[in-house]
Each structure stands twice: as structure tokens, then as C-alpha cells.
Amino acid sequence: MCKCTVKNEKKSSFVTVKNSWRLRALFRIEKLIREVDQDSRAKRMGICGNTIFVKVKKTDPTNILYEPQLRCKDRVCPVCNAYRASILSRKVEELGKDMVNPHLLTVTANDQNRFSLKTAFQCYKASMRLLKREKTWWKKYIRGGVEHVEVTYNEGTGWHVHSHMLVDLAIDRKVENMCLTDNGYFLDPLKKDLEHVLMKVGLGTISDIRPVTEGYGKEISKYSMKFGLDIEDDRLKEIIVDMKGKRMVSKFGNCFGRKKEDDTSSEDMEELTPEEEDQYETLGTIEEVVHLSFQKSGVNSKLVKYALEAVRIGLIEIVSNEMVIRKSQEAFLNVDLVTT
Template identity: 80%
Template sequence: MCKCAVKKEEKSRVMTVKNSWRLRALFRIEEYIRDVGQDSRAKRMGYCGNTIFVKVKKGDPSNVLYEPQLRCKDRVCPVCNSYRASILSRKVEKLGKDMENPHLLTITANTLNRDSLKTAVECFKKSTSLLKKERSWWKRYIRGGVEHIEITYKEETGWHVHSHMLVDLAVDRKVENMRLTENGYFLDPLKKELEHVLSKVGLGTISDIRPVTEGYGKEISKYSMKFGLDIDEARLKEIIVDMKGKRMVSRFGNCYGLKEMEELTPKEEEQYETLGTIKEVVDKCFKETGVDSELVQYALRAVKIGLIEIWSASYKPEPFQGMKNDSS
């Protein structure tokens, strides 16, 4: 047979990349933004998931970021929130190492004003502002820190607003909610004073204070990553309208002058190298000749945080049978 008549056989790809749950969530939210009449905002978000680059810190392969090429920076964008959470986690960890006595502190809103998200957030912020001016407890015990506001919704109780904080505690001991004495466990005096002050400024008395443990950066940043997910259409539209432009992360006390906690500075950007898009990284690490173990970890992390799914090239999807509910 003539060689020129032989069709060159194309090598089959071992893996293929598909959109995962986080990108499908982006498309869902984008549609709801259009429903409330904010088309330009929806268009910006639509660009966000198109191309995501894998960036690794030079000299530290465990420090990896997945950054959209064109970021909408919208508070309800699932892809931007994943990127924000990665940066916030690293900066909170670094902040904690510079503190003399780092603790995690959680405070909650009271049981009032839960029907309207806008009202609930406004009341919570007014009360936390009063708390941070309180001399009998806050000024006495808190040197400074960083705060992340979390918002959840339950049909039975309405909107629930609360703050997760990393604080530098101005005492010479570790503080838990309960303190062990010779006669058993009792409410720590510092926590007891906190409950009194919270009630005084209009916050809920349910709170939590404890020393930091490993992974405290992720503990605070994970609330950025899941914002706006797992909530019904009506409540999500309320978030889209009422939380537009609202700041969820803030600094106070001796941490107030720090740089933006959810973005890299130009100097920090220089410390990272770009390996390519997620798709390019997957193509490089999964080959017919074997697996590149140095790259595969980055692909699997992208799967873990919901940016992609990886399917075998031998996978054959079932014939189309109409729309199905996707619970993944």
C-alpha cells in the first residue's frame, strides 16, 4: 500500500477536562443575576470561568493558586470566591504567626431582624462596631485581628449573620470557653465577661473563643469559598441584590493598616510562576506514556475544589434523554 494513502493515526487523549460543580454554580448564579436585570454584571461573571490558570509559588510547590484570567471580582462568583479563599487562608496563617497570643473568636447576631438580609447585615455591623469600641472587654483584651462575616439561611429561623475572627488576645494565657479548675469545668471568666458585653451591644450571647490550631487560615477562609452556594433561588437573588459591593473581610486594631487580605500585591504576584491553564496542566500530567507526579497534584486539587472534572477518554456518555436534575 502506498504510504501516502495511509491516514495518519491520531493519538487518543488519555484524559479530558469537563466543567465541575463550581463552574455549574457560576452559570446558575449568572442566570439569576440576569433575572434581576443586571446584565452587564452577569456578563462579567460569565467571563470568569472561561480560563483558569495554575500558579505555583517559586520554591514552594505546595503553595498553589487557581486564578481566572479575567476576574469579575463579584462577591457571589463561586470561582472568584475560591481564589479569594486561597489567598485569605495564606495571609491569615501569616498574620497568626506574627501575633503574640492568636485565638479564634466567633460572634453571632441576636434573634431579631432575621426576615430581611439587608436589615440583618446592617444591624449586625452596627452592633459589632459598638463591640469594637467597648472598653470594658474589647479594648482591654483584643490587640487586633481580621474578621470574616458569614451569612446563612434557614427556613425556620431566617437569615443568620455571624463573624469568624482571628484575634491577638492581650492576656498571658490560652483561653477556652470552659476552664478546668480543681472543682471541675467552669465558664472561663473572660468568656463570661464577653457574653455580658455581647448582650449589651445587641449581639447574640452564643459565641466561641479558643486558641488557634493547625489550619486556622483555612478555618476562616472556607466561608469565602462557599458563599452563595447551597441556597434556594429566592434567597440567592436576595444575596445578589443586597450584598452587592459589601465588604465581608475586614481588619481592626493593630492589624488595620495591613494590605488587602483577599488579593495579592504586585510584589506577591512576582513570587508565583504560571504553569498554564488547568486544561494544559491536565494534558501534560496525564499521558499515554504515564503520569507526571509533579503536575498531577495540581490537577487533583482543581478537582477537589470543584473547578474541573477529569474523565477518561474511553468514557462514553449515555445518549441524551432530556434534562436531568444534577445533584453533584
């Protein structure tokens, strides 16, 4: 483990800020990267997240970012993934506002080729390309959208690759998997046709389509935040090797190539543009905000919500005496806890 990644605990008479479960996960992944002989990559990850700044949107103080000063941008970095999910959530919501009929769509791989991640991912991407060229369903019903690919592993069934998408349906009604008729619930005709097309292009028929509800940006982005976590070491090594450089987020149709939303230097929707960056002000590092939140005079209710949110998403842990805990809880009741 890179020595510069290990922070000394900063103590005061009020609070102690410690490494969180997310940073401990980063150290574990760094170690596994070294075990597959990718030392330079491990070194970059080792320093990532060493200093994380709290940024607040100038026009909306509930809209916050926890941005690392130095980012490795690695696909399996837990700190970068937390930041990536926050950015993705906002940009998915922006895309959705311009859609005529936004829906959430989930598409899965079939049950073949699941015991090699490299093969499973290649087969899935090939089938998805066929699906997006399909004229009888995709070209007919999908104007455009954004896709996030998720990869999970099950000991019994192997690797499971699937996509969570926000799509703009080119029809004038809402679509659910099942529709209610006078004779009861039946599979929606559009969903039934989708299953036929999925089988035709080599994808699994298990899918889900439904209208968007509040928070659909977070619904899609949350899969970025948990990527590579809660998986055993041998499987995680496969992800480290086989998923390096793979595109997990992409736009298509009328959402592709939109100005100010493309990041040509890295994966789409992964970072703020310079124009968007100017909309935020920096309050300081997480540790600085934590210590400003807890003073002799009491708890700063305007700042404590940012400290507690950093705890909630796993960027830090706070060890404090009983009085500080009680005061922070009282202050917390007076503010709305923001989510990223």
C-alpha cells in the same frame, strides 16, 4: 447565559476535561443575576473563570493558586470565591505569625431582624461597631485581628449573620470557652464577660473562643469559598441584591493598615500584591496542566497533584479511561495532595 462561558470539551485519547460543579453553580448564579435585571454584572460573571491558570510558589511547590485570567470579583462568584479563599488563607496565616497570643473568635447576631437580609446585615454591622468600641472587654483584651463575616439562611429562623475572627488576645494565657478547675468545668471568666458585653451591644450571646490550631487560615477562609452556594433561588437573589458591594473581610487594631497586605483597589486581602505575585510561576491553564499530566509515557507525578487538587476544590472534572484513572491513583500515592 453568556455563550463565551461555555467551553468545548477538550478531548485526547487519555482524558476529557469538563466543567465542574463550581462552574455550573456560576452559570446558575449568572442566570439569577439576569432575572434581577443586572445584565452587565451577569455578563462579567459569565466570562469569569473561562481560563484559570495554575500558579506555584517558586520557593514552595506545594503552595499553589488557581487564578482566573479575567476576574469579575463579584461577591457571589464561585470561581472568584475559590481564589479569594486561597489568598485569604495565606494572609490570615501571615497575620497570625506576628500575633503574641492568637485565638479564633466567633460572634453571632441576636435572634432579631432575621427575615430581611438587608436589615439583618445592617443591624449586625452596627452592633459590631459598638463591640469594637467597647472599653470594658474589646479594648481591654483584643490587640487586633482579621474578621470574616458569614451569612447563612435557615427556613425556620431566617438569616443568620456571624463573624469568624482571628484575634490577638492581650493576656498571657490560652482561653477556652470552658476551663477546668478543681471542682470541675466552668465557663471561663473572660468568656463570661464577653457574653455580657455581647448582650449589651445587641449581639447574640452564642459565641466561641479558642486558641488557634494548625490550619487556622483555612478555618477562616473556607467561609469565602462556600458563600452563596447550597441556597434556594429566591434567597440567593436576596444575597445578589442586598450584599452587592458589602465588605465581608476587614482588619482591625494592630493588624489594620499593614504594608504589603492591604489591597486598596478592592476588598482587603482579596488579591496578591505585585511583590507577592512575583513569587509565583505559571504552569499554564488547568486544562494544559491536566493534559501534560497524562501522556503516553505515563502520569507526570509532579503535575498530577495540581490537576487532582483542581478537581477536589470543584474547578474541573476529569473523565478518563480506566487505565488513566489507575495510573493517576498510583502516582497520587507518591505525592502529598496540596490544599488551598
